[in-house]
Amino acid sequence: MSGTDAGRPVLHNFNAFEFAGWGSFSQLTLTPGELSTGDAQVRCIRDARVLGQWTGTALPGNAVLGSVFYALPAVVSVCGVYSPIALFVATLIPFIWRPIMEELVSALPIRGAPYSYILNVSRKPLALFGAALLLLDFAATSVVSASTASAYIPGELCERLPFPLFVSAALILLLFALVSLTGLRESARIALGVLSFHHLFDGICLGMLGLTGIECAPSYTARIQPGRFPLVLRNLHLPAIVLNTLMITLVLALSAGRWLRTWIVVDAAVVLCGGVLTGILSACELIEQLAHDRVLPRIFLFVMPLSGAPYLSILAFTLFCAAVYTSAGANLAVLSKMFSLVWLTVMGLFPLALLLLRFNRPRLPRERSTGLGMVLIALAVTPIVFAGNVAIDPSTAGYFAAYLLSVLLLFLGATPRNQVRFLRTLYWAHDQYHPGFQRWRVKALVEGIKKVKRQPVCILAKTDEISYLLRMLLYVRENEETSCVKLVHFNYSGDEENAEIPSELEANAKILGEAFPEITIDLIIVQDTPFSPPNVAALANRLNIPTALMFMGCPGAEFPYPVADFEARIVSL
Known part of the structure; x- marks a missing residue:
């Protein structure tokens, strides 16, 4: 290529289709209508936090309290009469994780955790690894719960069902997929009804499986009312301590007769069915966030008109669960082995995310701080228990690796x-x-490449320092595929006449444009408008860029707005 463009040379020795062109400079003013629309969108975000401590507890609660029923056989097989002690010790371990989760949620009360945590404090490839683990964990939660529930009932009835067990498991999965179409609020109420009806080393390693479901709780933080998440964790953990220990004691002392056995079996089947709902709704929250982040197609954001349920996400996840169940040959033992390691790895993501947050985003405001020793203990416990489960049955590692690799390839191919x-x-x-x-x-x-890169992204720049702008742009180049970046500065000082554009902003934008010829950098100054969630939402509508593709620096302790209200990604100190 040769020649000039607006007085600037067009680069030589660069593929024509990869040169994105020179950027532009413009100033805009948001109209009253746009500002009103942005304000309404932020109010909708806040109004979506409809779950209190009890409905917020009910969704993951069925999975937590139901998990004891598929952990019991494994624990009894290695511990015998010492099983209650092993389970009791295992239920004390989440005391380590609770403050970690509470600190993460107070800093980033957003959907799709811990995938979203890692995405905001690290790079996208690591976040996708977390997303693959989460999706597999949610699928295993639903499938193992459905399969275990269908196994309990005929065992107590002492007679065969008129169809194979895998058919009853599939029917349970289908039933609760239909229930989830009623929407999050109604599904939470149904889960609350189900929950209300329900209420040594090797043994401890296996007993940790009796706490699965607690990792689902942060997935709903964007829907939980402010200040309620610590209560949700408390409501999940304390009953689990009592139930895990008491239930296995009752199982080992069935001399009370058939009525006790029947009660336990019915209770197990009901609560396990609630665990199916937990997996589906948790997966929908994750899929929605992945669609916002361009990992999955945006068609997964489509919702039903009345209930607001993401029907395509529910359908896709149900089919994924069916594929997982079928590939395992409807073998509950295989699924449980894979599930145990997936869950342990997911739990390890929380202390990892907190360490990355403290190192990469130390200024991010949060209500509580966990001791570094507690975080390191959680990181140490995870591989120890992981190794303990692999030592008990080495084939577990093979199932874990095979399923995880399959989901990772699925995600990587879609990006x-x-x-x-x-x-x-x-x-x-x-x-x-x-x-x-x-x-x-x-x-x-060439057209295919251009089409994929056509989606613009937005960098919300608070300063004209070139080192700061360079870090933001490098993040975009390394983590997003785009040929167009909107570099936006909200120019407002409280005095319209004295509001001045940072002196070096335009010059530095041109320098970066020449340094990154594959990206068009358009500098936009939003005049006489403060930086706030409603105004960022209004700008997103004006530019037709989703807020999930708007990147901002890390706010400090004096920042006046909740980070979750922006729905933007934090990508710099």
Whole structure:
């Protein structure tokens, strides 16, 4: 390429289709209508926090209190009469995790945790690893709960069902997929009704499986009323201590007769069915966030008109659960082995996320602080218990690796970055080995790359320091696939006449534009408008950029707004 563009040279030795062009400079003023729309959107975000401590407890509560029923056989097989002691010790371990989760939630009360935590404090590839673990964990929660519930009932009836157990498990999964279509609020009420009806080393390692479901609680933080999450964790943990120890004691002392056995079996089946609902709704929260972040297609954001339920997410997750169940040959033992290691790894993500938060986003405001020793203990406990489960049954590691790799490949194949890499590989292959390749096919490859990179993203810049702007832009280049960046500065000082644009902002934007020729950097000054959640939402509508693709620096302790109200990603100190 040669020539000039607005007095600036067009770069040589650069693929024409990769040169995004020079950026522009503009100033805009948000209209009263746009500001009103932005304010309404932020109110909707706040109004979505509909879950109190009891409905917030009910959703993961059925999974937590139901998990004891599929942990019992494994614990009894290795501990025998010492099982109550092993389970009791295992139920004390979450005292380590509770302050960690509370600090993370107070800092980042957003959906899709711990995937979203890692995304805001680290890089996207690590966050996708967490997302793959979470999706597998939620699928295992639903499938294992449904399969275990269907196994309990015929065992007590002492007769065979008119169809195989895998059919009853599939029917339970389908039933609660339909229930989840009623929406989050109604599903939480149903879960609350179900929950209300319900109420040594090897043994401790296996007993930790009796606490699965607690990792689902942070997934709903964007829906839980402010200040209620610590109460939710308390309501989950304390009953689990009593139930795990008491239930196994009752199982080991069934001399009370058939009535006690029947009561336990019915209780187990009901609560396990509630665990299916927990897995589905947790997965929907995660899928919604992945769609916002361009990991999954935006069609997963479509909702039903009346209930607001994400029907495509529910359908896709139900099919995914069916695939997991089928690939395991409807074998509950295989699923439980995989589930145990997936859950332990997910729990390890919470202390990891907190360490990354403290190192990369130390200024982020939060209501409580956990001792570093507690965080390090949680990180140490995770691999110890993980190794303990693998030592008991080494085949567990194989199932874990196979399922995790499958989900990771699914996510990696769906991301725009890897789609562009694939198309670029085809373009390179054509250029190297097929010079006579049809021209229209080359054009199709180029258009495909441009289409994937067409989605703009927005950097919300608070200063004109080039080092700060460079860090923000490097994050975008390394984590998002785009050829257009809107560099936005809200210019407001409280005095419209004296509001001045940072002196070096325009010059530094031009420098970065020349340093990154594959990205068009448009500088936009929002005049006479303070930086606030409603105004950022109004700007997102004006630019047609989702707030999930708007990136901001880390706020400090004196920042006047809740971070969750922006729905933007924190990508710098």
